[in-house]
Amino acid sequence: MAGRLAMDVSVAVAEAVRLANADVIAAYPITPQTRIVERLAELVANGQLDADYIPVESEHSAMSSSIGAAAAGARTFTATSSQGLALMNEMVYVAPGLRVPIVMVVANRAISAPIALGNDHSDIMSVRDSGWLSFFAENGQEALDLTLAAFRIAEDPEVSLPVCLSLDGFILTHITEPVLMPDQTEVDRFLPPFKPSVQLDIKDPISMGLWAPPDVYAEARKAMALALFSAKKTVVKAFDEFNRIFGRRYRPVETYRQEDAETVIISMGSISETAMTAVDEMRDLGHKVGLVRLRLWRPFPEEELLAALAGAKNVAVVDRHLILGCGSGPVGLEVKSLVCNSGLRPNITNFFLGLGGRDVTRANFKYIRERAAGVRNQLRAEFVGVYE
Amino acid sequence: MRAFEAPFERVTNRNFPKGPEVLAPGHGACQGCGEALALRLVLKALGTEFIAVSATGCMEVCTSRFPNTSWQMPWIHVAFENAAAVASGVEAATRVLKRKGRGHDQRIPVVALAGDGGTADIGLQALSGALERFHENFVYVCLDNEAYMNTGFQRSSATPFRASTTTSPVGACSKGQHTWKKNMPAIAAAHGIPYVATASPAFHLDLMNKIRRAAAVEGPAYVHVFSPCPTGWLMKPELAVESARLAVSSRIFPLYEVLDGSYRINRPAPNPTPLADYFRAQGRYRHLTEDDVAFIARRVNSDYERLVDLAERRPVS
Amino acid sequence: MTKPAVEAIAKVGDLPLGFIGRPKRSRAAKTGDWRSVRPVLDRARCNYCGFCYFYCPDGVFQDMGEEKYYQADLDYCKGCGICAHECPKKAIAMIQEEV
Numbered sequence: 001m002a003g004r005l006a007m008d009v010s011v012a013v014a015e016a017v018r019l020a021n022a023d024v025i026a027a028y029p030i031t032p033q034t035r036i037v038e039r040l041a042e043l044v045a046n047g048q049l050d051a052d053y054i055p056v057e058s059e060h061s062a063m064s065s066s067i068g069a070a071a072a073g074a075r076t077f078t079a080t081s082s083q084g085l086a087l088m089n090e091m092v093y094v095a096p097g098l099r100v101p102i103v104m105v106v107a108n109r110a111i112s113a114p115i116a117l118g119n120d121h122s123d124i125m126s127v128r129d130s131g132w133l134s135f136f137a138e139n140g141q142e143a144l145d146l147t148l149a150a151f152r153i154a155e156d157p158e159v160s161l162p163v164c165l166s167l168d169g170f171i172l173t174h175i176t177e178p179v180l181m182p183d184q185t186e187v188d189r190f191l192p193p194f195k196p197s198v199q200l201d202i203k204d205p206i207s208m209g210l211w212a213p214p215d216v217y218a219e220a221r222k223a224m225a226l227a228l229f230s231a232k233k234t235v236v237k238a239f240d241e242f243n244r245i246f247g248r249r250y251r252p253v254e255t256y257r258q259e260d261a262e263t264v265i266i267s268m269g270s271i272s273e274t275a276m277t278a279v280d281e282m283r284d285l286g287h288k289v290g291l292v293r294l295r296l297w298r299p300f301p302e303e304e305l306l307a308a309l310a311g312a313k314n315v316a317v318v319d320r321h322l323i324l325g326c327g328s329g330p331v332g333l334e335v336k337s338l339v340c341n342s343g344l345r346p347n348i349t350n351f352f353l354g355l356g357g358r359d360v361t362r363a364n365f366k367y368i369r370e371r372a373a374g375v376r377n378q379l380r381a382e383f384v385g386v387y388e
Numbered sequence: 389m390r391a392f393e394a395p396f397e398r399v400t401n402r403n404f405p406k407g408p409e410v411l412a413p414g415h416g417a418c419q420g421c422g423e424a425l426a427l428r429l430v431l432k433a434l435g436t437e438f439i440a441v442s443a444t445g446c447m448e449v450c451t452s453r454f455p456n457t458s459w460q461m462p463w464i465h466v467a468f469e470n471a472a473a474v475a476s477g478v479e480a481a482t483r484v485l486k487r488k489g490r491g492h493d494q495r496i497p498v499v500a501l502a503g504d505g506g507t508a509d510i511g512l513q514a515l516s517g518a519l520e521r522f523h524e525n526f527v528y529v530c531l532d533n534e535a536y537m538n539t540g541f542q543r544s545s546a547t548p549f550r551a552s553t554t555t556s557p558v559g560a561c562s563k564g565q566h567t568w569k570k571n572m573p574a575i576a577a578a579h580g581i582p583y584v585a586t587a588s589p590a591f592h593l594d595l596m597n598k599i600r601r602a603a604a605v606e607g608p609a610y611v612h613v614f615s616p617c618p619t620g621w622l623m624k625p626e627l628a629v630e631s632a633r634l635a636v637s638s639r640i641f642p643l644y645e646v647l648d649g650s651y652r653i654n655r656p657a658p659n660p661t662p663l664a665d666y667f668r669a670q671g672r673y674r675h676l677t678e679d680d681v682a683f684i685a686r687r688v689n690s691d692y693e694r695l696v697d698l699a700e701r702r703p704v705s
Numbered sequence: 706m707t708k709p710a711v712e713a714i715a716k717v718g719d720l721p722l723g724f725i726g727r728p729k730r731s732r733a734a735k736t737g738d739w740r741s742v743r744p745v746l747d748r749a750r751c752n753y754c755g756f757c758y759f760y761c762p763d764g765v766f767q768d769m770g771e772e773k774y775y776q777a778d779l780d781y782c783k784g785c786g787i788c789a790h791e792c793p794k795k796a797i798a799m800i801q802e803e804v
Contacts, residue, residue: 413778415734420762463725592759626790
């Protein structure tokens with residue numbers, strides 16, 4: 001199965017895991033992640049993927065089993081959403097500390113309460129500080145490609161960290177799109193067999209998960225911080241190699257008509273396609289507006305983002321998660337913190353958009369551009385499209 | 389293959405594995421720690437060609453202060469409640485890697501180790517999941533010292549009736565723990581796994597052979613090991629082994645096995661030693677009256693009779 | 706710069722990937738200094754049954770083979786007294802350590 005095919009984006013991700021020849025999949029069903037793991041169970045059941053599918057009894061155990069499997073040297077995949085990611089949170093923090101290169105796809109869904117099924121980024125932001133590399137995909141092709149790239153980046157001996165990939169729930173996971181399915185020989189060239197940097201091996205025993213007293217904890221945490229920052233060069237290297245083999249170019253930060261833009265909108269994930277259409281329409285009306293999309297969220301792509309914002313007078317940051325009790329969303333906070341000591345002096349505004357599955361429209365972006373060009377000294381981020 | 393036919397080399401006093409300690413000296417367990425002794429015997433029975441997974445707890449923290457480790461085999465600790473889930477992942481990985489030609493060409497037992505809190509309370513869900521999924525090379529060992537000793541002797545669901553702990557203290561309105569000890573081996577057996585056993589460090593060969601059998605059976609095995617805690621039980625450290633022996637002879641912790649659903653009592657106690665002899669050395673039971681002891685003895689005897697009944701009706705053959 | 710309150714046991718750059726430990730470090734911590742009493746064996750009484758060895762929580766006894774007794778490694782013995790209590794021949798005495 002290779003070439004140009006129409007398929008559900010969830011299925012495309014599962015096919016990428018098959019092409020990566022994953023060894024262990026540990027997962028627990030949760031809407032809207034289910035289609036990914038159902039397809040993986042099917043591939044294993046049909047003998048199309050030689051892996052062990054562990055039908056764990058909770059997401060906490062999904063991540064625990066994934067940690068165990070990766071520590072024992074298996075190429076390991078899991079996927080979850082929303083409350084499931086919240087339940088596995090304790091284990092999410094352990095994986096990077098043990099340096100186990102798990103790949104996790106998160107079908108982004110709003111967090112309770114109130115309970116909701118719709119898409120936003122409130123689930124994945126709980127992973128923000130944990131030490132995982134974190135990517136956001138915009139479309140089906142990117143979801144497939146980044147799943148493959150995630151294994152290569154995670155397992156690179158220079159990195160040896162877990163990687164998560166966000167797909168907007170329903171609005172990306174449940175869409176049928178045409179994708180270019182790579183063939184196995186190409187994938188094998190891109191993704192070498194997994195050679196673990198740390199491994200539980202009876203012939204060379206190590207102890208993992210040791211206790212760090214105060215005389216070494218801070219050093220251990222700083223080592224993790226440095227490892228995550230330096231992982232960015234491996235990301236860029238892997239993207240270059242991906243382009244060489246597959247002819248598709250990815251960067252940590254993408255820009256769209258931003259070169260001469262007075263107002264730059266920053267977004268993540270699948271709403272960026274809507275944003276690009278809106279940018280085109282606004283350009284037709286003579287507005288100098290552009291888009292910057294963060295594909296890489298952790299480590300935060302500082303240099304790339306500053307370069308993309310260099311000429312902007314107004315920066316409008318879209319957030320899809322509330323930090324309750326704080327005036328900014330996580331992306332807004334991050335951009336303000338980065339820009340304030342950079343020498344750049346754009347007017348930064350922050351907007352909450354598309355919470356809990358609320359549709360994100362071109363009109364929303366037109367409104368955001370107007371506000372970004374008009375509002376000064378915004379203290380708290382503005383809710384867009386919320387009835388008061 | 390039936391559990392009682394699983395091939396393993398029996399440990400005897402003659403062929404006892406007297407090589408280097410696989411739980412190396414230098415760990416920080418308390419003086420006279422019955423759990424450290426139990427763990428040492430468990431690991432000695434297994435050697436080094438297996439993978440150990442520890443839950444957070446006394447045995448984890450006292451053996452793993454960076455950069456030191458007491459563990460001579462590959463070992464991983466992840467958290468408190470998930471030793472069974474981590475071990476599930478390790479077990480799956482070792483089997484898949486062997487199948488795909490990237491692992492070692494041998495069966496690698498994966499042994500999860502947890503205390504009573506990590507098993508009967510916070511880890512019960514993960515354990516139940518792992519037993520139900522029927523992992524092929526999976527052994528779970530509960531080292532039961534009957535309370536949360538690592539955090540300072542708080543009660544767990546495995547704390548026995550009337551024992552005083554820091555969260556089931558004796559007071560004007562309390563005679564200590566007011567619930568009966570959760571029957572973990574019965575819960576494990578209810579999963580229909582091939583092998584369940586109770587063991588005691590006072591019966592070291594019995595314990596080690598049960599561990600070897602657990603590692604040899606195809607499918608999950610559960611071994612519940614009595615682990616006296618002199619510090620938490622308010623007992624002289626030199627009495628750790630003796631208290632473990634009295635627990636068996638008084639019937640409060642009987643030694644038995646469940647092989648493919650059939651029962652066998654390993655150290656029958658047709659004429660039990662007085663429970664008072666077992667309680668006497670332990671400060672956690674200091675407040676008990678004769679009536680209290682008699683009340684507990686009725687329950688202990690009835691539980692024991694039920695085991696005898698099971699062993700008679702469903703004998704291992 | 707003032708001296709840090711805690712002296713680090715390893716620098717950031719020296720830490721092993723994944724904060725792992727290796728068995729060769731296992732005997733680094735000597736627990737013998739916990740001890741207030743030490744086991745002393747009366748070899749005349751010893752019948753070489755091995756109970757002291759089997760029941761030691763710290764695994765400090767070594768089988769002396771031909772000499773037919775078990776020797777405690779005082780670098781690690783914490784002085785719990787299980788060996789003396791379990792000895793069927795009462796061949797081990799726990800003797801007060803001198804300070």
